[in-house]
Amino acid sequence: MSKQSSAVLHVSEEQLVTMRIHNQLLGIPVWEAREILREQKITKIPLVASEIAGALNLRGRIVTVIDIRHRLQLPPRDPSVPCIFVVMEHKGELYSLIVDSVGDVLTIPSTSIQNAPPNLAPNWRDISAGVHRLEKELLIILDPRPLFTFGVESD
Amino acid sequence: MDEMIGEFVTETMESLGMLDLELVKLEQNPQDVPILSNIFRVMHTIKGTCGFLGLHRLEKVAHAGENILGKFRDGELQVTPHAITLILQSIDCIKSIVEHMASSGVEPPGDDSALILSLNRFAEGKDTAEVKSNGVANGAAGDHAVTAPAVTSDMSSFFKGDDELEALISQTNGAAGDHAVTAPAVTSDMSSFFKGDDELEALIRQTKGTKSITDAPPTTDAPVAAAKAAPPAPPANQSIRVSLDVLEKMMQMVGELVLSRNQLMQIARADVSQQFLSPLQQLSHITTELQESVMKTRMQPIGSAWQKFPRLIRDLSLELGKKIDLKMIGEDTELDRQLLEAIKDPLTHMVRNSCDHGIETPDVRTANDKPETGTVTLNAYHDGGHIVIDISDDGKGINVERIKEKILANGMATAVEIAAMSQRQILQFIFGAGFSTAEKVTAVSGRGVGMDVVRTNIEKIGGTIDLSSTAGQGSKVSIKIPLTLAIVSVLIVEKSGECFAIPQINVRELIQVGEHLPMKLEQINNASVIRLREALLPVMSLGDILHLPAATEASPQNTKQDFVVVCSVGGMDFGVMVDRIHNIEEIVVKPVSQAIKSVPLFAGNTILGDGNVIMILDPNSLAKEVGEIKLGNQRLESAADTQASASEKMTNFLLFRYGDGAPNAVPLELVWRLEEIDVNKIERAGGSPVIQYRGELMRLLMLNDTFSLPDQGIVHAIVFSYDGKTIGLPVSEIIDIVQVPFDLQLVAQVKGYLGSMVIAGHTTDVVDVAYLLDRSAGTESLEAITGQKEAGNVLLVDDSPFFLKMTAPFLASAGYRVTTVGNGIEALAKLEKSSESFDIIVTDINMPGMDGFRFAEACHAFPRSASIPIIGCTATMDQDTLRKSKNAGMVTCVPKNNRPGLLEVMAGSRAGMAA
Known part of the structure; x- marks a missing residue:
C-alpha cells in the first residue's frame, strides 16, 4: 500500500517528516515513518557495527536502533540530551533512527527536489535521495534503505 | 486410518465443497471456460488420486x-x-x-452402476435426446430414477437393518406425495440406529417404486434438495489447512501476550490492588490456556518424520546384504514442528547406524540362533513433558x-578410570568426536563422524541422548x-551493567568466586581457570567475549566477587x-534482526x-x-592423533x-585408592x-x-597395588587431579623420582612408583645392574604412553639410548627406514592391531x-605367553613390573650378541 501511495505522490508532491541531527535538517517520506517515540530504554548490543545503538521494545516488537551520527561522521550524541526515535520498517523488520528533534510535516512539490551536490561527502551522498531548498535552509531528503544495510545484505 | 487416506479425505472434501459452488456458478454462466476447466481439473484430480489409492468405486x-x-469443455455437450x-x-x-x-478409512461396499449408466448415457448424448423429446415431466421423473440409486447406495452402507426400520419405512411408503420425497432424508437421519442390509435395499426399492408412481407433480429441484438433505455425516478428522505463516x-502473538501478561503480573506484584487482582488472574489463566492451544496447532505426529524410513531400510538392506524389518510404534505421538525438523537428521543417522553396525548379516544371525531377519524398532512416547524416542x-x-x-588408545581416559x-x-564415549568402532568404513557409516554431531544436535534443542546395549x-x-x-x-546475568540471557538448559551450576571465597580464579598464562x-x-569473562568496557566504578576492584556460570555444551x-x-x-x-x-x-x-x-x-x-583459549586440561577427543607421537598423549x-x-x-593410573589413616593405628x-x-x-x-x-590424628595416604603388592604412601595433602601431557622436563637425579615437569604452573616432581614398589619388596639390587654406560640402542614398543614414559627414563638411567614408538607398524617403519640401528627391541605383548608376537615374527x-x-x-605373565613368545622368536618375556629382571635379560641378550 505504501509503495502505491509513494508512486502517486512522486508525480505531484512529496510529504516529508522533518527532523534534525546535529542541527542539519533532514526529511523522510511521511509513509516511511511508522512511529515517532520519545525517551526509550535502549539495550546495547555488543560486537555489532558502531552505528547500531541497540534495541528497544515497541509494544512487544524489537526495534533495532540506528545512530547515523557515526556514519555521517558527526560528533557522538550527548547521552544527557533527550532524543527522539523515528521508527521505520524495512523488509519486515523494525528500525529506528535516533534524531535530536522532529519538526513539521512539509508538503513539497516533487519537482523541487534536486540531486545532492557533487561536493557533498560520499557518506552523506549515500543516504540522501535529494535536496530541497527551503527559504532559510536546505533540507536533505533521506533515502532510508542504505541505512539498513550493514554489509550483510546484498540489496 | 492410513495417513494417505486421511489426507485424501480432507483434500477431497475441500475440493468437493468448491465443486458444488463452481457448478452452480457454471450453471449460471454456461459459457465460462475458466470455471469449467477448473471444475474439470478438480474432478480429474479426484479421479487420479482414487486410481492411485486403489479406490475403485470412487474412481x-x-x-x-x-x-x-x-x-x-470440448463443446460436444451443452451445459x-x-x-x-x-x-x-x-x-x-x-x-x-x-x-x-x-x-x-475404507471405501464402503455398494453399487453405483445406475448412476454411472445414466452419466454415461448422458455423455453419449442419448439422455439429452430423451429429455428433449419427453418433455419436462418425464425428464424430471428420469432425474428421480437416477437420484435414487445414488442416495440408496450411500445409505446402504450406513444402515445395518432393523425391524423398526422396516416398520418405519413401510409407514413412509404408505404416505403419499410430499412424504415420499423427504423419505430419504428422514431415514438417513436415523442411519446410526439401523443395521441390516438386504431388507433395507428391498425397502428402498419399494420407496423408489412408490416415488415414481406417486410423484405426480415433481419439481426439478427436488433431487437437489434431497441430495442436500442427505446428512453430511461429519468426517471423523475434521480439519482445515492453515498456512504455516499464519x-x-x-x-508470535501469543508469545507477546504471554510477555504482556508477565509484565502485568510484575506490576501487580509491586502494587497489589484488589480491584485488578481477580481479572488479572483470569487473564493469566486464559493466556496460559490460549498458549497451550496454539502450541497444539504446531504439533505434528512424529510419524511424518518416519515416513522415509521404510524406504531407507529397504535400500540399506540391499546395499548391506542384510535382511531388516522396520517396526514403528507410537507414530501418532505429537511434537512441535520445529523440533520434528531438528530430529529428522539425527534419527536418520541412528537408523542407519542400527542397520550398519547393529544388525548382522543373515548367515551370522542364523549361526547365532536368531531369526534371519533383523528388526529395527522406532518407538515414540510421552514421558512427563518430554518426548522419548527409542x-x-x-x-x-x-x-x-x-x-x-x-578410549585407551585415544587417550580419552586411563585404564583406572575406565x-x-x-x-x-563407557558407552557415552561413542558420542565423542572421532569415535567409530566399525571395523571397516562403509558408505553408510563408520567414519567416526556423526554420533558427536547427533549428540550436539539433540542437545541444541534441549534434549539428551542415552545408549544401552546388551552384547549379542x-x-x-x-x-x-x-x-x-x-x-x-533462561538465566539472566549482568556484566558491565548490561544484561544477557543464557539458556537454562546449558547452565549446570553457578559458582561464586573471589579472593576471600573457597573458589578462586587462577591464571595459567593469562587463561583463567577454577x-x-x-x-x-576454563573460565572466560563475558566482558572479554563481548568486548564490553571494563567494570564501572560501581563495583570497586578490591571487594570484587564474581559469579561463574558453569555451562555445558x-x-x-x-x-x-x-x-x-x-x-x-x-x-x-x-529471531535477531538482519x-x-x-x-x-x-x-x-x-x-x-x-x-x-x-x-x-x-x-x-x-x-x-572459550575453546580458543588453549588449555592443557581439556578432554582430548580426536582420533586423528593415532599417528602422532605418543608423548603428546594426556595422562592424569x-x-x-x-x-x-x-x-x-603420580600417574593416576597407578593409584589404587586414597585412604585416610589414623596415626594411632600405625604399627x-x-x-x-x-x-x-x-x-x-x-x-x-x-x-x-x-x-x-x-x-x-589422621593422615592421607596414597595406596598403590601392583602384582599382589600393596603399599601406602602417607602424604601431607592431596591437591587435585589434572590431565596433562606426560612431558618430563628434567630427569631426576634422586632415587624415587622420575623427574620434574610443570603442572598447573608449578614445578612438580613425578614420583617413581615402580621404585617404591621395588623398595617395598626389598629389591634394592638395581644399582648392581645399572651403572654401565652406553649399554646399547633400544627400541621400546608399547601402546600405553604411560609405560613408555615410565620405562624409557628407567632404561636411560641404566645407560641405554631409548627410542619409543606406539605400535608395531610404526616400529617396523622405524626399523626399516631409520638411519640408526637398534641393538635390542623391547615390546609390549598386548597391543591393538599388531600384537607383540606378530610384531616379533614380522621383525624376523x-x-x-x-x-x-x-x-x-x-x-x-603366564606359561602360555612365555611359550608363545619363544615361538615367535623372542628371547624371552618378562613381567612389566619386574624391571630388574628386564635389565638382566637385556644385558644377557646383549652379551649373547657380543659373544
Whole structure:
C-alpha cells in the first residue's frame, strides 16, 4: 500500500517528516515513518557495527536502533540530551533512527527536489535521495534503505 | 486410518465443497471456460488420486463425471441444468463415499452402476435426446430414477437393518406425495440406529417404486434438495489447512501476550490492588490456556518424520546384504514442528547406524540362533513433558571391550578410570568426536563422524541422548526432547551493567568466586581457570567475549566477587564470568534482526517482563570462544592423533604435597585408592611402619625425610597395588587431579623420582612408583645392574604412553639410548627406514592391531631387523605367553613390573650378541 501511495505522490508532491541531527535538517517520506517515540530504554548490543545503538521494545516488537551520527561522521550524541526515535520498517523488520528533534510535516512539490551536490561527502551522498531548498535552509531528503544495510545484505 | 487416506479425505472434501459452488456458478454462466476447466481439473484430480489409492468405486464415479465435464469443455455437450444436476449427483455420490471413508478409512461396499449408466448415457448424448423429446415431466421423473440409486447406495452402507426400520419405512411408503420425497432424508437421519442390509435395499426399492408412481407433480429441484438433505455425516478428522505463516504469526502473538501478561503480573506484584487482582488472574489463566492451544496447532505426529524410513531400510538392506524389518510404534505421538525438523537428521543417522553396525548379516544371525531377519524398532512416547524416542535393534550389540580399547588408545581416559566406569558411562564415549568402532568404513557409516554431531544436535534443542546395549542381543538409543521449543527458560546475568540471557538448559551450576571465597580464579598464562572438583574449568569473562568496557566504578576492584556460570555444551564444560546473576525467566525467543545476524554469539533476543530487550547468548558460540583459549586440561577427543607421537598423549596425575616442598605427582593410573589413616593405628614391623589394611598388613613407605608422620590424628595416604603388592604412601595433602601431557622436563637425579615437569604452573616432581614398589619388596639390587654406560640402542614398543614414559627414563638411567614408538607398524617403519640401528627391541605383548608376537615374527622377516634380539614385556605373565613368545622368536618375556629382571635379560641378550 505504501509503495502505491509513494508512486502517486512522486508525480505531484512529496510529504516529508522533518527532523534534525546535529542541527542539519533532514526529511523522510511521511509513509516511511511508522512511529515517532520519545525517551526509550535502549539495550546495547555488543560486537555489532558502531552505528547500531541497540534495541528497544515497541509494544512487544524489537526495534533495532540506528545512530547515523557515526556514519555521517558527526560528533557522538550527548547521552544527557533527550532524543527522539523515528521508527521505520524495512523488509519486515523494525528500525529506528535516533534524531535530536522532529519538526513539521512539509508538503513539497516533487519537482523541487534536486540531486545532492557533487561536493557533498560520499557518506552523506549515500543516504540522501535529494535536496530541497527551503527559504532559510536546505533540507536533505533521506533515502532510508542504505541505512539498513550493514554489509550483510546484498540489496 | 492410513495417513494417505486421511489426507485424501480432507483434500477431497475441500475440493468437493468448491465443486458444488463452481457448478452452480457454471450453471449460471454456461459459457465460462475458466470455471469449467477448473471444475474439470478438480474432478480429474479426484479421479487420479482414487486410481492411485486403489479406490475403485470412487474412481468409476469420478471418471463418469469427468467424461461429461470433458465433453462440456470440448463443446460436444451443452451445459444444461439437467447436466449440472447429473454432475452434482455424481459429486454427492463421491461425497457420501468419502464421508464414509472419513469414519471407517475404507471405501464402503455398494453399487453405483445406475448412476454411472445414466452419466454415461448422458455423455453419449442419448439422455439429452430423451429429455428433449419427453418433455419436462418425464425428464424430471428420469432425474428421480437416477437420484435414487445414488442416495440408496450411500445409505446402504450406513444402515445395518432393523425391524423398526422396516416398520418405519413401510409407514413412509404408505404416505403419499410430499412424504415420499423427504423419505430419504428422514431415514438417513436415523442411519446410526439401523443395521441390516438386504431388507433395507428391498425397502428402498419399494420407496423408489412408490416415488415414481406417486410423484405426480415433481419439481426439478427436488433431487437437489434431497441430495442436500442427505446428512453430511461429519468426517471423523475434521480439519482445515492453515498456512504455516499464519500459525507462526499466531504463535508470535501469543508469545507477546504471554510477555504482556508477565509484565502485568510484575506490576501487580509491586502494587497489589484488589480491584485488578481477580481479572488479572483470569487473564493469566486464559493466556496460559490460549498458549497451550496454539502450541497444539504446531504439533505434528512424529510419524511424518518416519515416513522415509521404510524406504531407507529397504535400500540399506540391499546395499548391506542384510535382511531388516522396520517396526514403528507410537507414530501418532505429537511434537512441535520445529523440533520434528531438528530430529529428522539425527534419527536418520541412528537408523542407519542400527542397520550398519547393529544388525548382522543373515548367515551370522542364523549361526547365532536368531531369526534371519533383523528388526529395527522406532518407538515414540510421552514421558512427563518430554518426548522419548527409542531406536533399538536386535543386532549384535555394542562391543564394550572394543570401546574401552579405543578410549585407551585415544587417550580419552586411563585404564583406572575406565575400570571405575559403568557400562553406561563407557558407552557415552561413542558420542565423542572421532569415535567409530566399525571395523571397516562403509558408505553408510563408520567414519567416526556423526554420533558427536547427533549428540550436539539433540542437545541444541534441549534434549539428551542415552545408549544401552546388551552384547549379542542388540542396542537401544533413547532420545529425550522437550515438547516444544517456542518457550525456553533462561538465566539472566549482568556484566558491565548490561544484561544477557543464557539458556537454562546449558547452565549446570553457578559458582561464586573471589579472593576471600573457597573458589578462586587462577591464571595459567593469562587463561583463567577454577578448580572445580576433579577438573580445571576454563573460565572466560563475558566482558572479554563481548568486548564490553571494563567494570564501572560501581563495583570497586578490591571487594570484587564474581559469579561463574558453569555451562555445558556438547560434552564441553566451561565457565562464563559475570558480575551479577539475576533471575530465571521463561521467554519467547525472537529471531535477531538482519543487522545483528552476523554476530554468531546471539541466538536470539526477547523482551523481558520489565519490558526491556535482552540478547540471548548462544551457548555453542560461547563454547567456541572459550575453546580458543588453549588449555592443557581439556578432554582430548580426536582420533586423528593415532599417528602422532605418543608423548603428546594426556595422562592424569594425582597431585599431592609431601612435606613443604614443591607439589608431587603420580600417574593416576597407578593409584589404587586414597585412604585416610589414623596415626594411632600405625604399627611397626621389621623396622618400618605398617598398618592393617583390608585384613592384611600394608607397608607404609616414606618417600624421603621432608615429611614425617604426625604423632596423632589422621593422615592421607596414597595406596598403590601392583602384582599382589600393596603399599601406602602417607602424604601431607592431596591437591587435585589434572590431565596433562606426560612431558618430563628434567630427569631426576634422586632415587624415587622420575623427574620434574610443570603442572598447573608449578614445578612438580613425578614420583617413581615402580621404585617404591621395588623398595617395598626389598629389591634394592638395581644399582648392581645399572651403572654401565652406553649399554646399547633400544627400541621400546608399547601402546600405553604411560609405560613408555615410565620405562624409557628407567632404561636411560641404566645407560641405554631409548627410542619409543606406539605400535608395531610404526616400529617396523622405524626399523626399516631409520638411519640408526637398534641393538635390542623391547615390546609390549598386548597391543591393538599388531600384537607383540606378530610384531616379533614380522621383525624376523625383515633383513635389517632379523637378528635383533626381541624381549617381550607383559602385564599378565603366564606359561602360555612365555611359550608363545619363544615361538615367535623372542628371547624371552618378562613381567612389566619386574624391571630388574628386564635389565638382566637385556644385558644377557646383549652379551649373547657380543659373544
